[in-house]
Amino acid sequence: MLEAAIQALQALLDPIRILYMFIGIAIGFCIGFLPGLGGTVGMALVLPFVFGMDPYSAMALLIGMIAVIHTSDTFSSVLFGIPGTAGAQATIMDGFPLAKKGEAARALSAAFISSMVGGVIGAFVLFASIPIAKPLVLSFGSPELFMLTLFGISMVAMLVGKKPLRGLIVAVLGLMLGTVGGAPAVPEYRYAFDWLYLYNGISLVVVILGFFAIPEMIHFLSSNKQISNKPKVSSGGIEGIKDVIKNKFLVLRTAALGAFIGFVPGLGGSVIDWLSYGLAKKTAKNNENFGKGDIRGVIAPESANNAKEGGGLIPTLLFAVPGSGVTAVLLGGLVLLGIEPGPKMVTSDLPLTLSIVWTLAFANVFGTLLCFIMSKPLSQLTTINPNKLVPFLLVIIFVGAYQAHNHWGDFLLLFILGALGWFLKEMEWPRIPFIIGFVLADGGERYLSLSISRYEFDWLTRPGVIIIGAMILLVYISGPIYKGLKEART
Amino acid sequence: MTRPTLSVYFSAFFFVLFALMAWLALGYSELARYFPLVLATLGAIIALINFFKEIRELKEADPEFNDENSPTNNTVSDPPITHNFINAFKNFLWVFAYFILIMIVGFLLATIIFLIIFLKARTNFHWFKIIISIGATIAFLLTMGQVMYLKWPQGILGLL
Numbered sequence: 001m002l003e004a005a006i007q008a009l010q011a012l013l014d015p016i017r018i019l020y021m022f023i024g025i026a027i028g029f030c031i032g033f034l035p036g037l038g039g040t041v042g043m044a045l046v047l048p049f050v051f052g053m054d055p056y057s058a059m060a061l062l063i064g065m066i067a068v069i070h071t072s073d074t075f076s077s078v079l080f081g082i083p084g085t086a087g088a089q090a091t092i093m094d095g096f097p098l099a100k101k102g103e104a105a106r107a108l109s110a111a112f113i114s115s116m117v118g119g120v121i122g123a124f125v126l127f128a129s130i131p132i133a134k135p136l137v138l139s140f141g142s143p144e145l146f147m148l149t150l151f152g153i154s155m156v157a158m159l160v161g162k163k164p165l166r167g168l169i170v171a172v173l174g175l176m177l178g179t180v181g182g183a184p185a186v187p188e189y190r191y192a193f194d195w196l197y198l199y200n201g202i203s204l205v206v207v208i209l210g211f212f213a214i215p216e217m218i219h220f221l222s223s224n225k226q227i228s229n230k231p232k233v234s235s236g237g238i239e240g241i242k243d244v245i246k247n248k249f250l251v252l253r254t255a256a257l258g259a260f261i262g263f264v265p266g267l268g269g270s271v272i273d274w275l276s277y278g279l280a281k282k283t284a285k286n287n288e289n290f291g292k293g294d295i296r297g298v299i300a301p302e303s304a305n306n307a308k309e310g311g312g313l314i315p316t317l318l319f320a321v322p323g324s325g326v327t328a329v330l331l332g333g334l335v336l337l338g339i340e341p342g343p344k345m346v347t348s349d350l351p352l353t354l355s356i357v358w359t360l361a362f363a364n365v366f367g368t369l370l371c372f373i374m375s376k377p378l379s380q381l382t383t384i385n386p387n388k389l390v391p392f393l394l395v396i397i398f399v400g401a402y403q404a405h406n407h408w409g410d411f412l413l414l415f416i417l418g419a420l421g422w423f424l425k426e427m428e429w430p431r432i433p434f435i436i437g438f439v440l441a442d443g444g445e446r447y448l449s450l451s452i453s454r455y456e457f458d459w460l461t462r463p464g465v466i467i468i469g470a471m472i473l474l475v476y477i478s479g480p481i482y483k484g485l486k487e488a489r490t
Numbered sequence: 491m492t493r494p495t496l497s498v499y500f501s502a503f504f505f506v507l508f509a510l511m512a513w514l515a516l517g518y519s520e521l522a523r524y525f526p527l528v529l530a531t532l533g534a535i536i537a538l539i540n541f542f543k544e545i546r547e548l549k550e551a552d553p554e555f556n557d558e559n560s561p562t563n564n565t566v567s568d569p570p571i572t573h574n575f576i577n578a579f580k581n582f583l584w585v586f587a588y589f590i591l592i593m594i595v596g597f598l599l600a601t602i603i604f605l606i607i608f609l610k611a612r613t614n615f616h617w618f619k620i621i622i623s624i625g626a627t628i629a630f631l632l633t634m635g636q637v638m639y640l641k642w643p644q645g646i647l648g649l650l
Contacts, residue, residue: 041638045637045638165536165539165540165543166497166540168536169501169504169533169536169537169540172508172529172530172532172533172536173504173507173508173533175529176508176511176526176529176530176533179525179526179529183518183521183522185521185522186519186521186522188518188519188521188522190514190515190518190522190526191511191514191526214585217585218578218581218582218585219578221581221584221612222574222577222578222581385613387608387612387613388609388613388615391604391605391608391609392605392623392627394585394588394604395601395604395605395627395631398588398592398597399631399634399640402597402640402642402643403638403640406640406641408592408593408643411589411592411593411643412589414589415585415586415589418585419582422578422582423500426574426575426578427493427496427497427500428493429497429500444525445525448525449521449525
């Protein structure tokens with residue numbers, strides 16, 4: 001395999017392919033930076049141009065773009081408190097408070113480095129998993145996927161704040177909104193009120209922009225002062241790198257989690273950052289500053305969401321099972337190029353698979369460099385008067401929402417959810433549990449329905465279910481046990 | 491009006507919303523019903539518990555909470571939100587106005603009108619700067635529309 005890896009590297013180092021990779025990186029940077037546009041949009045944009053290309057160049061372009069999106073989406077999350085993509089939701093929890101303190105450069109720097117490390121780890125996981133992936137993927141049935149969804153929902157408990165009942169109400173509301181549209185078990189539409197727009201459910205992009213972006217815009221205008229409390233953005237780039245080195249085990253831990261969750265098809269990329277954030281908060285010492293500007297709250301989700309790309313490519317390439325919207329479109333791209341995803345990818349097409357691994361690693365490194373170059377000038381945006389910035393951001397937000405379905409309903413929902421999100425913010429009710437509930441509703445119902453219809457209640461005794469159940473319990477009891485032991489020692 | 495008082499109304503609103511959703515769920519077939527019905531019922535119960543909890547906390551904080559004009563109505567930790575709320579509401583109206591404009595005159599024209607009025611009213615931009623800003627924004631929108639095959643909504647009047 002080493003020989004094939006060198007062969008793949010040589011193929012990728014062809015100047016034309018390198019050029020395509022850089023074009024992919026540039027496109028990925030722009031898509032990640034603009035709020036509301038995600039990997040699926042990027043893939044859909046680029047896919048028509050790969051037709052007729054040689055597979056190595058096409059993969060350099062596509063993978064180069066995918067690899068960078070989750071690095072550059074950090075900009076809007078940290079600078080404006082608006083998630084750049086669905087995978088950067090948790091970054092705003094601590095990234096935005098850091099920007100408010102004038103430490104945007106530090107937060108961005110830490111995010112980029114942890115993204116890069118996470119991305120390279122994801123590429124390594126993809127490389128290492130080639131011989132062993134099959135039995136692992138096949139061991140995940142609907143009961144195990146439901147338990148993983150439950151694991152995600154359980155994260156709500158860690159993020160509800162001081163008034164848990166309010167957090168639970170908002171989480172249930174998110175779950176309820178996730179049930180709008182077609183029922184997974186039967187051909188029936190729920191809460192659609194005979195409106196065709198709602199038959200496919202509500203777009204996550206519209207929900208995120210409505211719930212986070214619109215309230216933040218109103219808040220900026222109301223405060224009538226720039227985002228950063230300090231007139232000049234400090235150059236905390238080196239400090240951010242030191243933060244990552246100091247928290248190297250957190251980076252490794254969350255990257256491994258991201259690669260693993262990405263590897264499980266059907267769980268959805270939007271869950272990963274919350275899982276990693278929740279775990280980081282739960283397992284960190286002195287975690288009282290999480291949510292107020294703790295750098296570990298930036299490092300954990302950023303490391304995980306880049307690592308998941310490598311993990312997500314495993315089932316896509318090896319079993320033609322896409323784990324997310326992005327990999328589903330990528331699968332289409334492979335077919336368009338005449339490549340058959342499946343066992344052939346580790347036999348006759350092994351050099352191409354390995355070139356994808358190399359591209360993923362290189363694009364993460366070069367994408368990070370590009371983000372570093374751009375971080376200083378873009379950080380200056382936090383020092384601009386909101387009246388000069390917000391109207392243009394509002395236009396971008398409306399565009400981001402509209403591209404979800406190209407329907408005026410996108411605007412209407414954006415406005416309604418924006419009003420609700422703004423009201424929750426004014427009332428100091430938590431908004432994060434809503435997003436977690438919304439993201440996990442569809443998977444939760446689908447996998448629970450499948451589990452019961454196939455196994456009745458016997459699925460509860462499956463080893464995978466018990467292991468994941470034990471993991472959920474462990475996360476909850478480890479904190480009190482650790483504290484108890486610490487108190488006993490002192 | 492204080493945040494805790496508004497939270498009581500908000501909890502009541504959520505209770506009604508969840509109860510309505512549970513009632514709607516009863517109309518679906520068995521397999522489509524169970525998940526939303528269980529969730530909505532759970533949500534209604536939690537909202538109801540929260541409603542009474544918020545009332546109790548409000549009473550504990552201020553026994554005269556029913557009298558909105560009472561000078562003792564607002565505790566030190568929960569100052570009145572009226573001033574901030576009205577200020578924020580005015581800014582919310584800008585978003586609302588943009589949305590209504592889109593619905594009436596279409597996206598591109600609404601963006602031009604919104605930017606002109608907003609920048610003129612809220613910034614010290616001269617006309618030249620405003621025109622340049624709008625030109626750049628429209629160029630960005632047209633490029634995005636071309637690249638992403640977006641057909642901007644025309645609004646009720648069917649203009650741009």
